[in-house]
Amino acid sequence: LMKKHILVVPGDGIGAEVTAVGKQVLETIAQKFGHEFTYDEALIGHVAIEATGAALPAETLEKMRAADAVLFGAVGHPKYDNDPSAKVRPEQGLLQMRKELGLYANLRPIKLFDELLSSSSIKPEILQGADILFFRELTGDVYFGEKTRSEDRSTASDLMIYHKYEVERIVRKAFEAARTRRKKLMSVDKANVLESSRLWREVVQALTPEYPDVEVEHQFIDAAAMLLIKDPKRFDVVVTGNLFGDILTDEASQIAGSMGMLASASVGDSTGVYEPIHGSAHDITGKGVANPLASVLSAALLLDISFGMKAEAEAVIAAVDAVLKEGYRTRDIADADTPADKLLGTSAMGEALLAKL
Numbered sequence: 577l578m579k580k581h582i583l584v585v586p587g588d589g590i591g592a593e594v595t596a597v598g599k600q601v602l603e604t605i606a607q608k609f610g611h612e613f614t615y616d617e618a619l620i621g622h623v624a625i626e627a628t629g630a631a632l633p634a635e636t637l638e639k640m641r642a643a644d645a646v647l648f649g650a651v652g653h654p655k656y657d658n659d660p661s662a663k664v665r666p667e668q669g670l671l672q673m674r675k676e677l678g679l680y681a682n683l684r685p686i687k688l689f690d691e692l693l694s695s696s697s698i699k700p701e702i703l704q705g706a707d708i709l710f711f712r713e714l715t716g717d718v719y720f721g722e723k724t725r726s727e728d729r730s731t732a733s734d735l736m737i738y739h740k741y742e743v744e745r746i747v748r749k750a751f752e753a754a755r756t757r758r759k760k761l762m763s764v765d766k767a768n769v770l771e772s773s774r775l776w777r778e779v780v781q782a783l784t785p786e787y788p789d790v791e792v793e794h795q796f797i798d799a800a801a802m803l804l805i806k807d808p809k810r811f812d813v814v815v816t817g818n819l820f821g822d823i824l825t826d827e828a829s830q831i832a833g834s835m836g837m838l839a840s841a842s843v844g845d846s847t848g849v850y851e852p853i854h855g856s857a858h859d860i861t862g863k864g865v866a867n868p869l870a871s872v873l874s875a876a877l878l879l880d881i882s883f884g885m886k887a888e889a890e891a892v893i894a895a896v897d898a899v900l901k902e903g904y905r906t907r908d909i910a911d912a913d914t915p916a917d918k919l920l921g922t923s924a925m926g927e928a929l930l931a932k933l
């Protein structure tokens with residue numbers, strides 16, 4: 577029996593709808609396995625700006641530091657997407673949280689459930705057996721380098737910058753993970769053009785002799801983007817910078833069938849944060865159709881990584897597998913063969929999952 581305190585940070589848009597299901601799953605697991613989980617909630621993003629003026633209120637950050645793990649939803653609002661001049665933005669809250677908590681490693685597993693082979697736009701024979709684990713660096717790169725704008729506003733820059741220690745720590749994590757999998761590591765960069773990528777590649781090359789059992793491959797970001805769709809099975813563990821990792825993993829979501837299926841774990845120096853890779857999805861907010869499985873699978877990563885609860889995490893994944901086997905689908909993973917009575921909204925999918933648990 578374990579006692580744990582979980583902070584739920586729903587954020588904006590569909591964040592609230594999907595984390596509600598993720599939390600229900602955590603609570604059901606606690607009851608089933610005899611653990612005691614306590615919960616609290618905090619604001620981030622647009623809802624936090626509206627309530628307090630800050631995208632990441634000090635109170636939220638304090639609660640995050642005090643928690644054993646954070647279940648995170650999403651941030652973002654169309655108001656800011658269409659107003660580039662807004663000074664305080666929801667996304668700043670997310671980035672500040674990652675920086676403040678030292679969450680330098682973002683693990684994004686691309687797991688294709690067999691039942692979803694036909695819901696991807698990629699041919700089943702290309703997809704079958706694909707299983708990739710991305711390590712996206714999360715607190716460096718062009719995201720956090722200096723930003724400038726000339727006085728007449730006609731010139732802008734974002735500094736793409738990496739320090740050796742930042743590359744080393746994420747690359748080591750990726751090597752360690754490769755050892756527990758198929759022992760293949762692909763490092764993705766743009767070393768033919770960018771100095772920061774040449775540093776990245778140097779660091780990977782310097783560490784390679786320490787992991788003689790891992791086969792290392794270097795790819796440029798443009799080629800990697802192509803290979804991901806051409807032959808996803810050649811990928812095992814991928815390590816890359818913040819920006820390239822952001823883009824490649826949205827692309828990779830199509831291997832798993834939908835953005836609504838992709839979970840992630842952001843870990844590093846402090847409390848781990850577990851978040852879908854998708855955003856606030858305002859096109860479907862409030863309609864009750866968002867796929868909650870990315871949040872549910874993020875909850876599974878939380879159990880596994882932050883709490884060391886392997887059996888509990890496996891029970892969650894098995895429940896997801898079971899509802900998909902039963903034919904239940906949210907709109908994003910449905911196809912022409914999905915019967916009307918198997919097409920579920922967010923909370924009905926949650927109910928189906930809880931029944932399996």
Ligand code: NAD
Pocket residue numbers: 590594649650651652653654657667670835836837851852853854855856857858859860865866867868870908
């Ligand atoms: P998005 O991920 O929110 O949506 C992209 C597409 O995927 C949309 O068509 C959406 O309906 C669909 N989708 C996403 N999640 C889904 C789910 N669970 N179920 C079903 N369909 C789903 O990306 P976007 O539209 O580029 O961005 C919207 C806002 O979200 C922006 O303000 C952006 O900054 C923000 N954003 C936040 C995060 C985050 O908080 N981690 C991530 C990405 C984008």
Ligand code: IPM
Pocket residue numbers: 651652667670671822853855
């Ligand atoms: C993500 C998002 C964020 C990112 C945005 C909203 C700042 O796209 O979590 O993948 O680019 O990291």
Ligand code: MN
Pocket residue numbers: 822823826853
């Ligand atoms: Mn993204």
